[in-house]
Amino acid sequence: MVPETLNPREPDKVPGKRVSALKIKNGQRFFTYNPRGRLQSRTNPDADESFVQDPVxxxxxxxxxxxxxxxxxxxxxxxSLVFKDPDDVTAGxxxxxxETxxxxxxxxxxxxxxxxRDLVADFRLQLFNLAVAISVLLITGVGACVVHARKNAxxxxxRHISGWRFTATHRSLLALEGVLAALLAVWMPFQIWRENQQNLERAAMRAARPTAPIEITGLGLAANALLVAVEVTAVVVALAVFHRRIVKEGAAEA
Known part of the structure; x- marks a missing residue:
């Protein structure tokens, strides 16, 4: 295979006996100067292929x-050609x-x-988008609590003076919040699963070369769980604050 790769027109020009095979050490990696990824440019253009897996x-x-x-x-x-000394290129x-x-x-x-630099800029932009999305999510949740509290004051x-529990008093809003939390929890795994399925379908139709499946890391799961916890906690705390205010105002009027 090596002769055909080096010189496809004249593979016999590379004698097989001049080719020797060596194995790399366990855990050894090779940097490819390819942080953006070109092997997966069609299926996953943002893939980081700086370090190749199982390289030849x-x-x-x-x-x-x-x-x-x-x-x-x-x-x-x-x-794809790298020279240690730039002067070698200019001299050649x-x-x-x-020059032409x-x-x-x-x-x-x-x-x-x-x-x-581009990767850092994209990462900062993604962090900003994430912060905005979380802010909008929290504001929406608190706003729903405000509407719910005013409408059902x-x-x-x-229900409070009748001895109802907090969860029973606000069961409709808490049930809706539970559904939303479940959707947030499964959204990222579902997107990764769908991307892997699409890659398998494209590879089966030979529309693209097979790529390694996208894996969910522990850090990704922890971040997703933290996002769900923050959103649920914010809604429950806001609802408890409005609940207490309604009880105090009602007791004062009574």
Missing amino acids: LIVIPDGSPYMSDRGYMSYASQQ IAKHHL YVTGMSPVGQNAALNL QNIFA
Whole structure:
């Protein structure tokens, strides 16, 4: 397979006896300068492929004739060639008069820094969106408590003096809040499951290459559970505050 990969037009140019296979150490990873992900560009464009899983690396000597000129050109056009010293590139361009064909160079470190900057900016934007979404969710929950308390103030006071429990007095609103909490709890797992199913369907139809399934991490589950807990706690606390105020005002009027 290695000869065909290096030189598909002339695979016999790479003798099999010159190819040796070595296994990497357990737990060893290889950085690919690919934080955005190109292998999953169609199915998951935001996938982080900085570290490849179960990699197969083909290492050839510097300047080896085993790779065709077309192969070098193909890798270069895809930003897949890395030079330790940028001066080697400029010297090679001047030596072979390649100014017409090479219009620019992108340092690997600079590209990695730009990609990291974009990822940090996207992460901050996602945090901001999450904060806004949580704020809207909390405001909506508290607003529902306000409407419920004002609309049913007399019933709430009557049930309280009749010995009804807090949960029984507000069972309709608490039941609705329980349904909402359940939807929030299963929303993220459902989205991940649906994405995995779509990836399997695309792979079965050969519309895209098979990709590793998206897994739910413990941190993701903890964040989801924390969001549900905060939302439920805020609604229950707000409802308890309004309940107590209605009872005090009703007792004062009586």
